[in-house]
Amino acid sequence: MNHKNIILVRGARVIDPANGRDEIADIFVKDGKFVAQLSAEEIKSAQIIEANGLILSPGFIDLNCRLGEPGRSARETFRTGTLSAASGGFTTVVTMPDTIPTSDNVGTIQLIRELCDAHAVVNVLPASTLTKQQEGKALAPMGSLKKAGIIAATDTTSGVQNNEIMRRALEYANTFKLVVLDHCQDSSMTEGAQMHEGTWSLRLGLRGWPRAAEEIVVSSDCVLASLTKARIHLQHISSAGSAEIIRRAKANKLPVTAEVSVLHLLLTDAALAQYDTRLKVNPPLREESDRAALIAALIDGTIDAICSDHCPCTSTEKDCEFDLAPFGAATLETAFSAAYDALVATGHLDIKLLITRLTTGPAKVLGIEAGTLSVGAAADFVLINPKTSWTFNTENQLSKSGNNPLIGKTFSSRIHSTFVGGKAVILDSKPV
Amino acid sequence: MAQQTTWTKKDLTGIETLSRAEIEFLFDQAEKFLPALAPGKGLDLMHGRTVVNLFLEPSTRTCTAFEISAKKLGAEVVSINTTASSLVKGETLRDTAMNIRAMGVDAIVIRHSSAGAPRYLGEVLDISVINAGDGAHEHPTQALLDAFTLKQKFGKVEGLKVTILGDILFSRVARSNIHCLTKLGAQVTLAGPATLVPLSLAQAFPQVRIVHDLKTALSDADAVMLLRIQHERQTTTHFPSLAEYTSQFGLNTERAAWMKPNAVVMHPGPINRGVEVDSDVADGPRSVILEQVRNGVAVRMAVLHLCTSALKR
Numbered sequence: 001m002n003h004k005n006i007i008l009v010r011g012a013r014v015i016d017p018a019n020g021r022d023e024i025a026d027i028f029v030k031d032g033k034f035v036a037q038l039s040a041e042e043i044k045s046a047q048i049i050e051a052n053g054l055i056l057s058p059g060f061i062d063l064n065c066r067l068g069e070p071g072r073s074a075r076e077t078f079r080t081g082t083l084s085a086a087s088g089g090f091t092t093v094v095t096m097p098d099t100i101p102t103s104d105n106v107g108t109i110q111l112i113r114e115l116c117d118a119h120a121v122v123n124v125l126p127a128s129t130l131t132k133q134q135e136g137k138a139l140a141p142m143g144s145l146k147k148a149g150i151i152a153a154t155d156t157t158s159g160v161q162n163n164e165i166m167r168r169a170l171e172y173a174n175t176f177k178l179v180v181l182d183h184c185q186d187s188s189m190t191e192g193a194q195m196h197e198g199t200w201s202l203r204l205g206l207r208g209w210p211r212a213a214e215e216i217v218v219s220s221d222c223v224l225a226s227l228t229k230a231r232i233h234l235q236h237i238s239s240a241g242s243a244e245i246i247r248r249a250k251a252n253k254l255p256v257t258a259e260v261s262v263l264h265l266l267l268t269d270a271a272l273a274q275y276d277t278r279l280k281v282n283p284p285l286r287e288e289s290d291r292a293a294l295i296a297a298l299i300d301g302t303i304d305a306i307c308s309d310h311c312p313c314t315s316t317e318k319d320c321e322f323d324l325a326p327f328g329a330a331t332l333e334t335a336f337s338a339a340y341d342a343l344v345a346t347g348h349l350d351i352k353l354l355i356t357r358l359t360t361g362p363a364k365v366l367g368i369e370a371g372t373l374s375v376g377a378a379a380d381f382v383l384i385n386p387k388t389s390w391t392f393n394t395e396n397q398l399s400k401s402g403n404n405p406l407i408g409k410t411f412s413s414r415i416h417s418t419f420v421g422g423k424a425v426i427l428d429s430k431p432v
Numbered sequence: 433m434a435q436q437t438t439w440t441k442k443d444l445t446g447i448e449t450l451s452r453a454e455i456e457f458l459f460d461q462a463e464k465f466l467p468a469l470a471p472g473k474g475l476d477l478m479h480g481r482t483v484v485n486l487f488l489e490p491s492t493r494t495c496t497a498f499e500i501s502a503k504k505l506g507a508e509v510v511s512i513n514t515t516a517s518s519l520v521k522g523e524t525l526r527d528t529a530m531n532i533r534a535m536g537v538d539a540i541v542i543r544h545s546s547a548g549a550p551r552y553l554g555e556v557l558d559i560s561v562i563n564a565g566d567g568a569h570e571h572p573t574q575a576l577l578d579a580f581t582l583k584q585k586f587g588k589v590e591g592l593k594v595t596i597l598g599d600i601l602f603s604r605v606a607r608s609n610i611h612c613l614t615k616l617g618a619q620v621t622l623a624g625p626a627t628l629v630p631l632s633l634a635q636a637f638p639q640v641r642i643v644h645d646l647k648t649a650l651s652d653a654d655a656v657m658l659l660r661i662q663h664e665r666q667t668t669t670h671f672p673s674l675a676e677y678t679s680q681f682g683l684n685t686e687r688a689a690w691m692k693p694n695a696v697v698m699h700p701g702p703i704n705r706g707v708e709v710d711s712d713v714a715d716g717p718r719s720v721i722l723e724q725v726r727n728g729v730a731v732r733m734a735v736l737h738l739c740t741s742a743l744k745r
Contacts, residue, residue, distance in 0.1 A: 194547075202636035203448070205547035205569030205607060275548035320524055321546035323567070 006030050006042050007422060012051035012383060016058060017356040018363075018372035027056055029379040032422035036375050047424075051383055054416055057355045058371045059091025059122075059380035061362035063181070063259050064235055065310035065332060067093070067124070068400070069115055070108065071100025076312035076330075076400050082120040084332045084399035086425040088308070089358075089415040091380035092123040092370050093332075094181075097134075098156045104129040104140040109148040121425045122418075123380070125151035125366070127181060130169045134158040137165065139172055146176045151366055154181035154235070157282055157327070159217065161187055167224050174230035179366060183235045184217035184242070185283065194323060196238075196269040196284040204272065206322065209284045211239040218242045222249040225256050233365050234258040236309050238283035240293030247302040257365045258302065260294050261309035262335045263405070266342045267291075277318040277325035278405035281309070295348050298357060305362040306354075308335040315402025330401035334392055336384070337411035345412055351386065379422035386413045390429070398431065439738040443554035443561040446570035447611035455615060459580055461734035462727070468504050469729055477737055478507035481538040485511040486528070487564065488544045493701050493725065494564050494573070498541045501732035507538075529553050538740050542566075547604075560739040568602050573735055574700050575608035577728040579616055581720055582655055584727065585696055590617035595649045597681065598659035598708055599628045601670070605659060605700045614639045623649030624681055627670040646681055650690045657698045658683060658708050674707050684710040688718060696720045 007029035014025045028038045038046060062085065068076030085093050095112070097103030103112065109126055116124040128145040132138045134155045142153055153173050159182065160166040166182075173180050190213045195201050197208025218234055222245060225232045237243060237258050249256045261281075269285050279285060297303045311328025318325050331338075336358070343349040359371030369377060390396075391410045418426040425432055439457060447455075468475050483502040487495050495511060502509045525544075532540060539560035542550050547567035554561040565571040582589050594613050600606045600622050613620050614637075621641045622629050634642050643649040650656060661677060671677050683697065691697075697709070697718040705711050714721060 197632075199632070199636035202601075202633060203607070205567050205604060207568075275551060316524075319526060321544065321549045321552060323546035 005032070005422065006038060006046040007049065007379070007419070008038060008043060008046040009049045009051050009056055009383070012054050012056035014056045014373065015352055015355050016373040017352060017360045018058065019374060021373070022352055027373065027381070029419070029422045032379055034373055034375050034377055034379050049383070049417070053385070053387070055351065055384040055386055057089075057382050057384060058359045058373050059382055059418065059420065060089045060336065060358040061366070061371050062090045062093040062308045062310070062332070063233070063305055063362045063365060064096065064261070064307035065093050066096050066098070066312060068312055069099070070111055074314055077119065078115050078124065079119040079121075080398060080400040081310070081312070081332070082122045082124065083425075083431055084397070085122050086418040086420065087398050087415060087429070087431070088332045088334065089336045089382040089384065089418060090122060090308070090332060091382070091418060091420045092125060094125045094127055094151055094366070096156045097127050097129045097154065102129060102133055103127070104132050104134070106141070106144050106148040109145055109150055113149050122420050127152045127154050129153065130155045130160060130173070130180060131165065136160045136162055139169055142173050142178055143176050146178055150178070151368070152179045152181050152233070154183065156183050157185065159183050159185050159187060163220060163224070166220075167228060170224055170228045170230035170232060174228065177367070179231045179233050181233045181235050182217070182221050184214045184221065184237070186213045186216045189213035189216075194280065195272055196286045198269055198287055200269040200272060204275065211241055211286065211290070214239055214283055215241040215245060218245045222246070222254055222256055225249065225254045226252075229255060231255045236261045236264065236283055236307060237294065237303065238264050238286050238290065240290045243293050243297035243302055247297065247300075250302060257304045259305040259307045259362070259365070260298060260303050261307050262331055262339045262342075263309065263329060264294055265291065265298070265306070266338050275322045276405065277320065277322055278329055278403045280322065280325050280327055281311070281329050282327040295343065299349060299353065304357070304365055306335070306339060306357045307362070308332045312399060312401030313403040318403050328403065330399050330404040333397065333399060334404060334406045334409070334411070336415060337392070337413055338406060340386070340413040341411055380420050382418045383416040384413060385416045388412065388414050390414050440742050442559070442739055442742045443550070444572050444735050444739055445551045445554055445561065445563045447572045447575050447608045447615070448570065450615070452615045455576070455579070455612065458576065458731070458734050458738060459583060461738060462580055462730040465504075465730045465733040468733070469726060474504050474506065476506035478502065478505035478740060481740060482508045482510070482536065483539045483541060483736065484532050484537050485509065485564075486532070486540050486542045487511065487513050488542070489514065489565070491543055491564070494543065497725070497728045498562075498564060498732050501729050502736055504729065505733055505737060507736070525549065525553065526556050529557055533557055533559055538743065539736060560743060562735060562739060565604050567604065568607070569604050570608045571604040572608050573728065573732050574605050575612035576735070577724055577731040578609055578657065578698060578700070579612045580731050581698065581724050581727050582618075584723070585720060586654065589613065592618040592654045593621065593652055594618050594655045594657060595621040595623055595653040596657045596659065597623045597649060597683070599661055600624060600633060600659070601628050601630060602662055603659050609657065610637050610640055621649055621653065625671055625677075646687065647690055650687060651692075653691060653695055655696045655698055656683065656691065657700075660700065660702060661704055661708050678707055682708055682710065683713050685712045688713050688716070691718070698724060701725070
């Protein structure tokens with residue numbers, strides 16, 4: 001038997017929140033799945049990985065990213081995007097449907113799946129739009145789209161501004177047990193807005209984006225969840241007020257979940273003092289009090305998942321006046337290391353909780369069998385070096401994009417290896 | 433008094449980044465240039481240098497003032513306005529600027545609707561970049577000429593009470609003046625309707641006082657700076673109508689009588705007569721509006737001279 005099909009990882013600290021495990025143990029993989037043990041014969045032919053001092057975790061699941069294709073391959077491709085995802089420890093990613101053409105039809109979803117079969121190195125789960133052309137008027141054919149392979153539906157940054165359409169979209173998606181992902185933005189309050197509305201927007205003379213623009217939609221989504229009993233997941237929450245509304249909704253047993261992006265756990269609007277267009281993101285970076293509240297909500301379970309919110313742009317697109325720069329930051333490669341330094345190294349979070357919010361948290365949001373080391377599950381896992389020092393730079397960057405704002409930063413932990421379905425994609429922090 | 437400060441900045445992108453000593457040094461330089469404003473007088477300090485005015489938003493006064501300032505210093509000037517610019521053809525600001533630089537220019541004076549654009553250009557280019565107004569961010573030369581005019585009128589700016597009245601939220605003039613006046617020791621009051629003068633301004637600028645009552649704002653001021661109501665920038669959401677604004681916040685003779693006897697009225701222009709200010713006040717004895725315009729040339733001469741002198745040759 002080809003030894004590539006059999007893997008023995010020895011001596012790692014195994015953290016598997018799905019099974020409540022945190023122990024030094026060996027992990028066995030055969031034919032792409034975790035197995036309870038290997039025979040002596042199998043061990044002889046196994047690929048053996050000595051993992052003393054490393055943490056072995058289920059592969060991370062990203063609920064919110066864009067990988068350029070189809071339509072924007074100058075920014076990113078499925079190849080470069082999934083390589084960068086793997087180097088950041090992600091083995092499953094959900095891609096947003098604001099592609100060109102828009103992912104509101106079966107043909108585009110089929111194209112995405114074909115491209116991914118040919119080029120992706122991690123599991124790519126496409127989301128479709130909720131409405132045709134993201135226009136918020138007519139529903140997308142979510143039944144057919146589910147058959148074609150979508151995992152969820154969202155109108156991303158357009159949002160659905162009309163409450164009646166949103167209600168019907170939730171009900172219709174629920175027919176097919178599709179979770180609706182909602183980007184919460186009342187666009188009537190954010191026309192021309194460039195950054196969080198606060199002291200920094202006033203000083204910099206940039207049009208402000210109030211917290212209320214998000215919180216109003218978070219509130220209305222909770223009300224609609226109560227009305228429709230449909231699953232709704234709130235994307236990249238950015239304000240303390242949003243976290244509080246979700247906390248109350250969860251206390252009232254509403255079927256609501258939420259995520260936060262790494263950048264919002266790491267930075268505030270003060271980081272825009274030099275008009276750094278790479279930090280122009282949607283939703284905008286907010287204040288220290290928001291950042292603290294988001295961390296608290298991550299700890300108490302109000303927020304279920306940490307996402308990358310990877311939104312690649314070319315460096316040329318970002319090399320311009322702040323007003324004209326597109327929103328978004330490339331983050332997949334640095335998401336884990338940045339989150340580790342912001343949350344674990346600072347003592348806010350235990351490493352186990354960080355891994356939970358990157359594995360079982362998002363798996364539950366999607367209702368998928370992933371983010372676990374259970375016997376029989378697909379062998380998607382990562383090895384993490386929690387004691388190292390590395391600098392992220394253009395030489396070791398795998399994403400094609402030019403808008404990772406953390407370029408040049410030094411981190412204290414790093415993804416060592418990433419396996420997808422028992423196949424090594426990253427080894428010794430390099431693509432295989 | 434011996435002046436220890438020297439000017440080392442090649443760019444003037446805002447007042448926020450200037451020190452009080454730098455502002456005062458620049459005023460001393462502007463003072464020396466005042467005699468050159470007389471007809472037939474001019475200097476040759478910038479002889480052989482070329483200045484490009486890159487105005488990507490409409491401007492008459494500021495563009496003309498920069499042009500005259502550069503010419504009074506002996507420089508060659510080329511002015512480019514929005515319609516002539518290749519930016520409307522989709523060229524990036526970086527490419528436009530690099531092309532201008534390649535033609536052997538010493539300084540670019542830029543007006544742009546995007547906040548931060550001059551700062552960006554200053555980082556891209558190794559020639560002088562002067563901010564002639566960027567979005568709602570800063571308009572540093574306007575604030576410098578305003579403070580220079582106050583110094584001329586009152587002897588010093590320190591201790592003066594200055595009220596800025598009108599559209600603060602969208603105003604680059606207000607922001608630069610807040611920085612400039614507070615750095616020089618004046619007490620600044622911001623006044624107008626709460627939609628244009630939100631209380632959050634007090635968090636962004638902790639030294640200022642926010643007042644929504646016009647009488648309070650006017651009665652203890654040594655100077656009242658009126659801001660143009662920029663109806664082209666606002667939707668109808670920030671105030672109901674020009675008539676409503678005038679009825680509540682317009683400065684007329686009756687309200688000007690609330691001011692201290694020797695208090696002055698200032699305006700950066702262009703004036704909307706009958707909107708934020710009545711002609712009787714704009715042309716009356718309190719008005720220093722035309723002195724502001726005149727001082728604007730001397731101040732801009734100082735800015736051009738100091739910034740281009742700081743260029744590494």
